[in-house]
Amino acid sequence: MAHEETVYDALDHAHGGEGQWAFGTGFDDPLAGVDTTVPDGVDPADLGAYCLVLGDDALVLCQRLTEWATRAPELEEEVALANCGLDLLGQARLLLARAGSCGVLGRSRELATDSVPDEDALAYFRDAGEFGCHHLVEVDGGDFARTMVRLLVASTARLALFARLRGSRDPVVGAIAAKGVPELTYHRDHAARWVLRLGDGTEESHRRAQAGVDAVWPLTADLFTATDVERRLVEQGVAVDPADTRDEVRDVLTMVLERATLAVPEWPADRPSPGRAGEHTEELAPLLATLQGLAREHPAATW
Amino acid sequence: MSTALEVAQTVTDPELPMLTLADLGVLRDVRTEHGQVVVEITPTYSGCPAMGTMRADLVHALHRAGFADVDVRTVLSPPWSTDWISDEGRRKLAAGGIAPPGPAPRHTGPIPLSLGPTRRTATCPVCGSADTEELSEFSGTACKALRRCRSCREPFEHVKEI
Numbered sequence: 001m002a003h004e005e006t007v008y009d010a011l012d013h014a015h016g017g018e019g020q021w022a023f024g025t026g027f028d029d030p031l032a033g034v035d036t037t038v039p040d041g042v043d044p045a046d047l048g049a050y051c052l053v054l055g056d057d058a059l060v061l062c063q064r065l066t067e068w069a070t071r072a073p074e075l076e077e078e079v080a081l082a083n084c085g086l087d088l089l090g091q092a093r094l095l096l097a098r099a100g101s102c103g104v105l106g107r108s109r110e111l112a113t114d115s116v117p118d119e120d121a122l123a124y125f126r127d128a129g130e131f132g133c134h135h136l137v138e139v140d141g142g143d144f145a146r147t148m149v150r151l152l153v154a155s156t157a158r159l160a161l162f163a164r165l166r167g168s169r170d171p172v173v174g175a176i177a178a179k180g181v182p183e184l185t186y187h188r189d190h191a192a193r194w195v196l197r198l199g200d201g202t203e204e205s206h207r208r209a210q211a212g213v214d215a216v217w218p219l220t221a222d223l224f225t226a227t228d229v230e231r232r233l234v235e236q237g238v239a240v241d242p243a244d245t246r247d248e249v250r251d252v253l254t255m256v257l258e259r260a261t262l263a264v265p266e267w268p269a270d271r272p273s274p275g276r277a278g279e280h281t282e283e284l285a286p287l288l289a290t291l292q293g294l295a296r297e298h299p300a301a302t303w
Numbered sequence: 304m305s306t307a308l309e310v311a312q313t314v315t316d317p318e319l320p321m322l323t324l325a326d327l328g329v330l331r332d333v334r335t336e337h338g339q340v341v342v343e344i345t346p347t348y349s350g351c352p353a354m355g356t357m358r359a360d361l362v363h364a365l366h367r368a369g370f371a372d373v374d375v376r377t378v379l380s381p382p383w384s385t386d387w388i389s390d391e392g393r394r395k396l397a398a399g400g401i402a403p404p405g406p407a408p409r410h411t412g413p414i415p416l417s418l419g420p421t422r423r424t425a426t427c428p429v430c431g432s433a434d435t436e437e438l439s440e441f442s443g444t445a446c447k448a449l450r451r452c453r454s455c456r457e458p459f460e461h462v463k464e465i
Binding site for chain 1: 343346348349350351352354358374375376377378379380381382383413414416417418438439440441442443445449463465
């Protein structure tokens with residue numbers, strides 16, 4: 001057998017010996033060695049569809065957060081937002097890989113070349129109508145205050161969901177959720193402290209924070225109604241009914257806003273999430289164009 | 304000849320090279336199954352970008368030591384905790400200028416929100432003063448926070464509890 005001289009040789013050897021060893025497409029399966037057997041009685045199509053929408057929320061919010069790279073108000077904050085984005089990217093990779101392991105790939109597998117792993121096919125080769133993210137994570141982040149309000153709402157809802165998903169009957173989903181909980185706790189705390197600082201800050205920072213709250217609040221209508229897939233998976237002990245998280249999410253958000261001297265708008269009436277059904281705002285397509293452009297331009301590339 | 308475990312225990316972390324993967328608690332198991340060396344590693348954070356390098360480093364080290372058939376597997380559960388960093392690892396972190404973590408928080412029930420400044424403490428790895436402040440809960444890698452010593456004014460990194 002070959003004894004590689006350097007770690008680069010080993011990376012090269014592990015990835016087909018064509019000199020393509022760096023991070024990126026084709027590099028690494030985040031579920032390598034994980035038992036991805038679907039539990040008895042669970043429809044793989046449902047499980048995969050559920051993992052896909054949870055992954056889409058993370059992937060799209062990650063993209064919105066990293067838009068602040070080079071533009072954040074201070075270097076430490078840029079690093080913080082990139083760190084939150086990296087955690088979400090990791091969650092997205094695991095969840096998209098889990099969807100792929102369930103055979104939920106749709107048209108993406110036809111569009112992507114064979115060398116592209118399932119998670120990348122799902123991330124880069126689906127159009128907006130095939131994404132299942134909530135409008136909350138896809139809309140433009142606006143100014144820094146609105147970015148922080150959105151991060152607070154999104155991380156509060158996701159943390160409440162992931163804390164409950166730790167007990168999922170699918171051990172892979174349970175493990176991904178358990179790993180995500182401490183990460184989301186850091187994100188929520190970080191966003192909450194900023195909302196507090198901005199709301200209870202200067203007249204201008206208060207005005208902007210309140211404008212952010214008023215813009216983001218209507219989007220919470222989508223967060224608490226289970227889809228048909230979720231309803232079936234809840235019965236099987238795999239998924240969490242988002243309605244079960246509503247009180248906790250509203251309590252946390254109300255507490256932060258009151259401490260921040262911000263007015264809590266009236267809660268919108270719950271509605272089925274259009275995003276989960278593939279109906280999106282016109283802001284998602286340009287985001288995806290940025291996210292997917294390189295992979296689609298060079299569909300066979302690994303780098 | 305060294306055992307596969309001994310070889311795997313020498314492999315260092317790509318981002319904290321003063322620590323071995325074993326010191327960091329990332330190396331979970333090394334065993335032999337039907338003549339194949341099976342190594343289990345776990346990511347520190349979901350988005351840890353170093354997993355591929357860790358895997359390649361382990362394969363490389365084991366190949367060099369004569370183990371031809373090596374399979375490195377990811378384990379996700381239970382999730383990595385800073386409590387798994389060994390005492391030796393903590394000493395090496397401090398010697399390398401990075402403050403080691405305190406005990407990780409353990410929650411039962413809903414996870415409390417912390418709105419105030421974090422109460423955690425870290426000793427300055429440069430001058431040893433306990434009078435330090437947090438600049439940011441996020442730093443150059445996912446696992447670290449950024450702090451500053453009020454005594455010697457040096458900024459330093461702190462492996463944050465998780």
